[in-house]
Amino acid sequence: MGPMSARRLLPSRDVALLLGPCIAYLVAFSVFPLLYSLRISFTDLGASDATGNWIGLQNYADLLADPLFWNAAGNTAIMVSAAVTIQVVLGTALALFFNRHLRGAWIVRGALILPMLLTPIVVGVMWRALLNPDWGIVNWAIAQVGLGPINWLGSTEWAIRTLILVDVWQWTPFVFLIVFARLQSLPRDVFEAADVDGAGRLGMLTRITLPLVLPAIAFAAIFRAIDAFRSFDLVYGLSYGGPARSTTTLSFLAFQNGFQFQNYGYAAATAYVMVIALIVATTVLLRFVHVRRADAA
Amino acid sequence: MTRQLERVVAYVVLVLIAIVGFAPFVYLLLLSTKRRIDIVADVPPTLSFDWNQIVKNYSEVIGSQGMLGFTLNSVIVVGLATLLSLVIGVPAAYAFSRLRFRGSESWASTILSFRFMPPVAVAIPIFLMIKGVGLQNSYPGLILPYVAFTLPLVVWIMIGFFDEIPREIDDAALVDGCGRIAVLWRVLLPLARPGMTVAAIFGAIFIWNEFLVALYVINSRGLQTVTLGAATLVSAQRPIDWNIAAAVGIVTVVPIFLFSLFIQRYIVRGITSGAVR
Numbered sequence: 001m002g003p004m005s006a007r008r009l010l011p012s013r014d015v016a017l018l019l020g021p022c023i024a025y026l027v028a029f030s031v032f033p034l035l036y037s038l039r040i041s042f043t044d045l046g047a048s049d050a051t052g053n054w055i056g057l058q059n060y061a062d063l064l065a066d067p068l069f070w071n072a073a074g075n076t077a078i079m080v081s082a083a084v085t086i087q088v089v090l091g092t093a094l095a096l097f098f099n100r101h102l103r104g105a106w107i108v109r110g111a112l113i114l115p116m117l118l119t120p121i122v123v124g125v126m127w128r129a130l131l132n133p134d135w136g137i138v139n140w141a142i143a144q145v146g147l148g149p150i151n152w153l154g155s156t157e158w159a160i161r162t163l164i165l166v167d168v169w170q171w172t173p174f175v176f177l178i179v180f181a182r183l184q185s186l187p188r189d190v191f192e193a194a195d196v197d198g199a200g201r202l203g204m205l206t207r208i209t210l211p212l213v214l215p216a217i218a219f220a221a222i223f224r225a226i227d228a229f230r231s232f233d234l235v236y237g238l239s240y241g242g243p244a245r246s247t248t249t250l251s252f253l254a255f256q257n258g259f260q261f262q263n264y265g266y267a268a269a270t271a272y273v274m275v276i277a278l279i280v281a282t283t284v285l286l287r288f289v290h291v292r293r294a295d296a297a
Numbered sequence: 298m299t300r301q302l303e304r305v306v307a308y309v310v311l312v313l314i315a316i317v318g319f320a321p322f323v324y325l326l327l328l329s330t331k332r333r334i335d336i337v338a339d340v341p342p343t344l345s346f347d348w349n350q351i352v353k354n355y356s357e358v359i360g361s362q363g364m365l366g367f368t369l370n371s372v373i374v375v376g377l378a379t380l381l382s383l384v385i386g387v388p389a390a391y392a393f394s395r396l397r398f399r400g401s402e403s404w405a406s407t408i409l410s411f412r413f414m415p416p417v418a419v420a421i422p423i424f425l426m427i428k429g430v431g432l433q434n435s436y437p438g439l440i441l442p443y444v445a446f447t448l449p450l451v452v453w454i455m456i457g458f459f460d461e462i463p464r465e466i467d468d469a470a471l472v473d474g475c476g477r478i479a480v481l482w483r484v485l486l487p488l489a490r491p492g493m494t495v496a497a498i499f500g501a502i503f504i505w506n507e508f509l510v511a512l513y514v515i516n517s518r519g520l521q522t523v524t525l526g527a528a529t530l531v532s533a534q535r536p537i538d539w540n541i542a543a544a545v546g547i548v549t550v551v552p553i554f555l556f557s558l559f560i561q562r563y564i565v566r567g568i569t570s571g572a573v574r
Contacts, residue, residue: 014477015398022389022408022448029423029445030411036422094314102307108315115318117553119506121528122546126325129539135340137324169317230415233508237528254417259513264421271418282410 034275041269047262059269069270071245072253078160079249080228083167088221090168091175096209098176099183109180112173120170124237127166128153156246159239163247166238167228175220182216183209222285226278250274322550328543329354336539358544366519367526368548371505374436374522378443379500382451383493385444390455391481395467405456412449416509424513434517442510447500454499458492459485495563498556505553523549 041059045052063069098109115123130138131152142148152162190208232251235241241248241256248256250270258267327342330351336342359365392398393405423442432438462485470480486493511525521529527549531542 012398015392015396017478018388018392018396018481019404021385022452023404025385026408026411026445026448029442030414030419033419033422033426034414036426037418040421097307097310097314100307102304102311105311108311108318112314112318114322114554114557117502117557119508119524119527119549119553121508121524121531122549125527125531125542125546126321129328129543130321130324132539135337137341140340169321173318226413230413230417232415232417233506236508237531240532251415251417254415255420255509258417258421264425267417268421271415271421274415275418278413278415279410282413285413 037268038272040264041272043265045264047264052265055265059266062266063269063273068245068248068253072248072250075160075247076229076249079164079167080225083164083171083228084221084225086164086168087172087175087224088217090172091220092179092213092217094172094176095179095183095213096205098180112176115170116174118170120231120233121237123166123170124234127162127238131162153239154243156244159243159246163235163239167231167234170234171224171227174224175217178220179213179216182213186212222281226281226285229278229281230274325543325546328539329547331540333538333540354540354544355548358541358548362530362541362545363518363526364523364545364548367521367523370520371523374439374443375501375504377436378440378447378504379497381440382444382447382500383497386448386451386496387455387486387489387493388481390452391459391485393452393456394459395464396477405452408449408452420509420513423510427514434515434520438514439511439522443504443507446507447503450500450503451496454496455489455492458489462488495560498560502553502556
C-alpha cells in the first residue's frame with residue numbers, strides 16, 4: 001500500500017479515459033446486438049420486410065413445439081456430454097503421462113497445441129478426407145485388422161459419433177494443457193512425503209494427485225462444455241448437420257433458420273435459448289474462477 | 298528389468314500420441330500433392346511425388362481459385378482488427394489491473410463473459426447493423442464486429458500480464474509526477490510487450506478462423522476471407538476435387554502453424570483468455 005493508496009481511490013477521470021473506449025465499444029458491438037437479437041426474437045422478421053411484426057412469445061412457443069428444436073437440443077446434449085467426458089478422461093491421462101520425465105516428449109507435447117488453433121472448417125475437410133468411405137485411410141487402416149468398413153459421415157448412427165470423435169481430436173489437448181500446467185505447479189514435497197508414507201502408485205494417484213488437480217479438471221470441463229455447446233463451424237465443415245439432421249446442433253439450427261431460410265425472428269429465438277443457457281453456465285464458471293483467484297491470492 | 302519395459306511402453310505410447318495428433322496433417326499434405334485420380338486409385342496414397350503436379354495444384358489454389366486474394370483480405374482484416382482491439386483493450390486491462398474503482402471485478406467478469414456468447418446469437422443483429430449502415434461487403438464491415446469479438450480476449454490476457462509487473466514501478470513513476478496515462482504509455486507498455494504479442498497472436502488466430510459473421514457480411518467473392526473462401530471451395534454441400542481441397546486446407550493452416558511457433562510458452566494462458574493463473 002503506502003502513500004499511494006489514497007491517490008488510487010481518486011482517479012475516476014483516469015478510469016473513464018482508460019476504460020471508457022472499451023466499455024463503449026462492447027456496448028455498441030456486443031451488448032446492443034444481444035439486445036437487438038432479443039427484440040428480433042419477439043418478431044416475425046424475415047429478409048423481405050424491414051422491421052417485422054411484433055408477435056410476442058410466439059417464436060418461443062413454436063420452438064418448444066418444434067420437433068426439429070428438440071432434435072437439435074438432443075444432439076447438442078449428446079455431443080457436449082460425450083465429447084467433454086472423453087476429453088476430460090483422455091486429457092487427464094495425457095497430462096499424467098507427460099508429467100513423468102521422458103526424453104524427447106516435449107516435442108510431441110509442444111506440437112499438441114496445433115489442433116486447437118486450426119480453423120474448424122479445415123479440420124472438417126481434413127477428417128472428411130481421412131474418413132472418406134471409398135478411399136479414406138482410416139477405413140483402409142481398420143480393414144487391415146479386419147474391421148469395418150464404417151460409413152463415418154453417411155449414416156445417421158455414425159455421424160454424431162464422428163462429430164464427437166473429431167471434437168475430441170481437436171480439443172483433448174486443451175484439457176491436457178490445463179491439467180498439465182496444474183500438475184507442474186504442484187509442490188514436489190507433497191509427493192515425496194506420500195512416498196515416504198508408503199502410499200502405492202494407485203493410492204498416490206487417487207488420494208493425492210487427482211484431488212489436487214480436480215479444480216483444473218473442473219475448470220477445463222466447464223470451459224470445454226461451453227465451447228462445445230456453441231460449436232458451429234465444425235458441424236458446418238464436417239457434416240453440414242446431416243445426414244437426416246443427425247448432427248444438427250442448436251447453433252446449426254439457428255444458422256439454418258436465419259441464414260438459409262432467412263427466418264430471422266425464429267432464428268433469434270433459437271439462439272436466445274442458447275444465450276440463456278450460456279448465461280447460467282457462465283455465471284457458474286465465473287464463480288469458479290473467483291474461487292481460484294482467491295485461492296491464488 | 299521392469300523399469301526398462303516401462304520406458305519402452307512409454308515410448309510406444311508417445312509415438313501413438315504423435316501419430317494420432319499429426320497423421321491427419323501429413324495425410325492432408327500428401328493428398329494435396331496428388332492428381333485427382335490418384336487419390337481414388339491409390340489407397341493408401343503412395344509416397345512418390347511429382348513436382349509438376351504439386352506446382353499445378355498449389356498454383357490452381359493460390360491463383361485461379363483465388364486463395365491469394367482471400368489471404369490478402371484476411372491479412373488486412375486481421376491486421377487492422379487486431380491492432381484496434383489492442384489499442385482499445387490494453388488501456389482497459391491496465392485500468393483493471395491497477396486502478397481501484399467500484400464494481401471493477403464485476404465489470405471485468407462481464408467483459409470476460411462475452412467470450413462465451415454464441416456467435417449465432419449476434420450474427421443476425423450484427424449483419425442487420427452492418428447492412429443498415431451500408432458496410433456490407435467491405436473491410437470495415439468485418440473489422441468492426443471482429444474487434445468486439447477479440448476485445449474480451451485481449452483484456453483478459455493483458456490483465457494477467459499487467460498483474461505480473463510490480464506496482465512499485467508505477468508508483469515510482471507517479472511520484473516522479475507522471476499521470477496514469479503517461480505511466481502506461483512510457484513505462485508499462487515497453488514492459489508489457491510480450492503480453493501484447495501473445496494477445497495479438499491469439500486475437501489474430503481467432504479472427505483468421507472466424508467464419509459465421511463473414512458468411513453473413515460478405516457475399517462478394519472478391520472480398521472473402523481465407524476461412525470463408527476455403528469454406529466455399531470445400532463446402533460439404535458439393536462434390537469436390539480432393540487434391541485441390543487438401544491444398545486449400547494446407548494453405549489456410551500454414552500461417553497458423555507459423556504463428557503457433559511463437560506462442561508455445563504462453564499457450565495455456567492464451568487459450569483460457571487469462572482466466573486461469
